[in-house]
Amino acid sequence: MLGRCAVCLIACAALSPAAQLYTWWIEACPPETARATGCKAGDPELGRWALEAWERESGGEITLKQSPNEEHARIRLHWANGESSLYGETEPMMVDGKRGANVYVLPSVAPGGDLLLRETIVYLTCLHETGHAFGLQHTRNFADIMYSFQYGGDIAAYFGRYRALLHTRADIAKHSGISDADRVAFRQAVK
Ligand SMILES: [Zn+2]
Numbered sequence: 078m079l080g081r082c083a084v085c086l087i088a089c090a091a092l093s094p095a096a097q098l099y100t101w102w103i104e105a106c107p108p109e110t111a112r113a114t115g116c117k118a119g120d121p122e123l124g125r126w127a128l129e130a131w132e133r134e135s136g137g138e139i140t141l142k143q144s145p146n147e148e149h150a151r152i153r154l155h156w157a158n159g160e161s162s163l164y165g166e167t168e169p170m171m172v173d174g175k176r177g178a179n180v181y182v183l184p185s186v187a188p189g190g191d192l193l194l195r196e197t198i199v200y201l202t203c204l205h206e207t208g209h210a211f212g213l214q215h216t217r218n219f220a221d222i223m224y225s226f227q228y229g230g231d232i233a234a235y236f237g238r239y240r241a242l243l244h245t246r247a248d249i250a251k252h253s254g255i256s257d258a259d260r261v262a263f264r265q266a267v268k
Contacts (some may be wrong), residue, residue, distance in 0.1 A: 081212050083176065086181065087251055094137075095140075096138055096139055096140045096142070097138060097139045097267055098129065098139075098142060099128075099139055099140070099141050099142070099151050099152055100141075100142050100143070100144040100149060100150045100151050100152070101128055101141060101142070101143060101144060101150050101151065101152040101153070101154070101155040102143070102144045102146065102150035102152070102154070102214075103121045103125060103153075103241070104121070104151050104153075104154060104155045105121055106118050106120050106121060106155055106156060106184075107119075110156060110268040111198075113155040113158055114157060114158045114159075114183075114184055114185060115156075115158075115159075115182065115183075115185025116149060116156040116184040116221070117186050118158065118187075118240070119246070120184050120199055121154075121184075121195075123196060123199050123200045123249065124154045124182070124203045124205055124207075124240070125142065126200060126203075126249055126250050127203035127204040127207050128141055128203075128241065129141065129206055129250070129257060130188045130204060130206075130253035130254065131207060131208070131211060131255070131263060132142075133253065134209060134248050134253055134255045134259075134263060134264075135263060135264060136264055138263075138264055138267045138268060139267050145156075149172065149173060149208075150154055150171075150172065150180055151172045151175055151176070151177035151178075152177060152181045152183060153178070153179050154175070154203065154206075154209045155179065155181050155182070156181075156182060156183075156184050157181040157182060157183050158185070159183050159185055163183070163226075163237070164182070164183055164198070164202045164205075165181055165182040165183055165202045165203075165205070165206040166180075166181050166187070166206065167179070167180045167206045167207075167209035167210050168181075169209075171212070175212070176212065178210035180203075180206045180210050181206070181210075182199065182202050182203050182206055183202070184199050186198045186199065190219060191240070191257065193240055193245075193246065194236065194237075194240045196230045196243075196246055196249060197236050197239050197240045197243065198236050200249050201222065201236065201239060201254055202253070203223050204222050204253075204254050205242060207225075208222060208223050208263070211263060211266055211267055212266035212267065213244055213259070213262055213263060214262075215227070215264050216258065216259075216262075218256070218258055219235065220256045220258070221256045222254050222255055222256065222259050223259055223262070226249050226268070227250075236248070239252065239254055
């Protein structure tokens, strides 16, 4: 019986409502894009870590899959050159009948000589903007990744508290930067 139960559990899980599939595409950073935007070769990985952080925190509500092309990706992350907003922006759109977005992240932040602070800002911007792509709105809570600087707040402290968690770049993949309130809002938004 135990064996049959186990089989049932697996089958039932397979039949339960599927997690929302989000296909994604992230612009690469070859030399010409680096010259135009200030992106670095490792920045697409920061974007991927941001998406994977949302997937981890989703409690099974979403699944990510890399799209082989930009055209059919629900979430498209581009490197921008700073003519628009301070750190990034997101334009919602429909992709093949489903919610999607064009996400623009400015990689040309200049935090002095601290490379990990620069990586922090680019990563957290990717996280914030992709949060919008999943349907999240701004909050007034300084602890949240969806906090908006329009409510004031100390920008250096905001990025600095995440920077303080890092000893190496690889640590970014271990620290989501997503607060408890972000997690609750996210699971609701993608249901
Ligand atoms: Zn925002």
